Amino acid sequence: MQNNKIITIGRQFGSGGFEIGKQLASELGYEFYDKEILVHAAEQSGIHIDLLKKNDEKRTSSLLYALATGGGYYGAHVTGAENTIGTQLYIAQVNAIKSLASKGNCVMVGRCADYFLEGLCDLTTVFVSASDRFRIERITRERGVSEKEAADMMKKTDRSRASFYNSTTGRKWGEAKYYDLCLSSSKLGVDGAVKLIRTFLDYKLSL
Amino acid sequence: MQNNKIITIGRQFGSGGFEIGKQLASELGYEFYDKEILVHAAEQSGIHIDLLKKNDEKRTSSLLYALATGGGYYGAHVTGAENTIGTQLYIAQVNAIKSLASKGNCVMVGRCADYFLEGLCDLTTVFVSASDRFRIERITRERGVSEKEAADMMKKTDRSRASFYNSTTGRKWGEAKYYDLCLSSSKLGVDGAVKLIRTFLDYKLSL
Numbered sequence A, B: 001m002q003n004n005k006i007i008t009i010g011r012q013f014g015s016g017g018f019e020i021g022k023q024l025a026s027e028l029g030y031e032f033y034d035k036e037i038l039v040h041a042a043e044q045s046g047i048h049i050d051l052l053k054k055n056d057e058k059r060t061s062s063l064l065y066a067l068a069t070g071g072g073y074y075g076a077h078v079t080g081a082e083n084t085i086g087t088q089l090y091i092a093q094v095n096a097i098k099s100l101a102s103k104g105n106c107v108m109v110g111r112c113a114d115y116f117l118e119g120l121c122d123l124t125t126v127f128v129s130a131s132d133r134f135r136i137e138r139i140t141r142e143r144g145v146s147e148k149e150a151a152d153m154m155k156k157t158d159r160s161r162a163s164f165y166n167s168t169t170g171r172k173w174g175e176a177k178y179y180d181l182c183l184s185s186s187k188l189g190v191d192g193a194v195k196l197i198r199t200f201l202d203y204k205l206s207l
Helices: A017-028 A036-045 A049-054 A060-069 A082-103 A132-143 A147-169 A185-203 B017-028 B036-045 B049-054 B060-069 B082-103 B132-143 B147-169 B185-203
Strands: A005-011 A031-033 A106-109 A122-129 A181-184 B005-011 B031-033 B106-109 B122-129 B181-184
Touching: A005 A017, A017 A031, A017 A106, A017 A185, A031 A036, A031 A082, A036 A049, A036 A082, A049 A082, A082 A106, A122 A185, A132 A147, A132 A185, A181 A185, A185 B185, B005 B017, B017 B031, B017 B106, B017 B185, B031 B036, B031 B082, B036 B049, B036 B082, B049 B082, B082 B106, B122 B185, B132 B147, B132 B185, B181 B185
Parallel strands: A005 A106, A005 A122, A031 A106, A122 A181, B005 B106, B005 B122, B031 B106, B122 B181
Antiparallel strands: A181 B181
16 A cells, blocks of 8 residues: 555535545545545444444544443444443544555545554645635535534534544644645635645655 | 735744745745844834844743843833833834835745734735654754754744744644645655745635
8 A cells, every 4th residue: 555645634624625635536536535434444344334423533532422322333343341432433444544545546534544544655634724704604505504503513523523633643633734735725715725735746755 | 015915934943934935935026024024123113133033933921031131132112011021022023024014025934924914915824844854854954953952943943933923823833724825845845835835826716
């Protein structure tokens, strides 16, 4: 997998990171993985997809809640104490990310893929942010919610993603020094963002 | 000044932000301001240049130290309590940044210019980071110090810049969401970084 070109995209909620990644993958002829990472993790591990989805990009401690309230989720591999479930979910995702990355060039969205793939492939790590106004407008339009609801979703999801990323990696989600390239999609739009990432790839040094 | 195109560059110590800014300004035919901001602040305010340099990109509280140990620094405008000195230095720099920005298109390095110019001009905010290895190598080569000394300078200066930026702006230095574009110079080199910033400017939406 050392020569596989992998682009990871971290993103603020509502910033268009998904669309940017999808368009980038399509233009480059790369595979694209977002929720597909969970599906692959479920297939490989035997963990129920619903448990993976319920805890997607959430800090492991929230699994205590899943354990206390959930039922019928736990696959063959997931039994015993909370830690075991947390660990199993963690391992399942890491394995899925590495397994997908080994197949060939791809774009992966979220789920700490930047951290898990470091040193293993020809990696480019991107983070997409955008102004609150731009994001609230997008969330409102795409999800049919009020501005207040959009702002609440945005804050809650960003907090959750940051907590998941920080606790998993020991880094700080969205801090520039941990990424090769960070851009504001509200300043560029989806097309401009894709063009900028492609320019970065064109000029990236062979190290 | 509303139509003046200003590019601000925040940078980790040793990342080459200065060179990138200088080359960018030269290619675009823009003015370039780094330490020149301090010179302009001294000229405008009457504060001694040495006092401005000594406290350059340092948190205001360190002025207590300057006050306790310094002598002969204080210009006509700077008398009285520590707060007054801190405030005078702050005002002098803000005025210098705004005054230089009002003259025409330019590139400005550091000193919270991104924050002070927000909403006042056609602003593009950039942050340059780089791997520790890349930075230590550069600092060692350019300043003729040992690797250990370079690593110490790097940590100390970054801490000082972060503290100055965070206390001045209420934001977090180097957090992607506060900048339009963040890039790793160790992945691009100076030429690649300049090309990437120019691509950003080409695709930047008119908002």
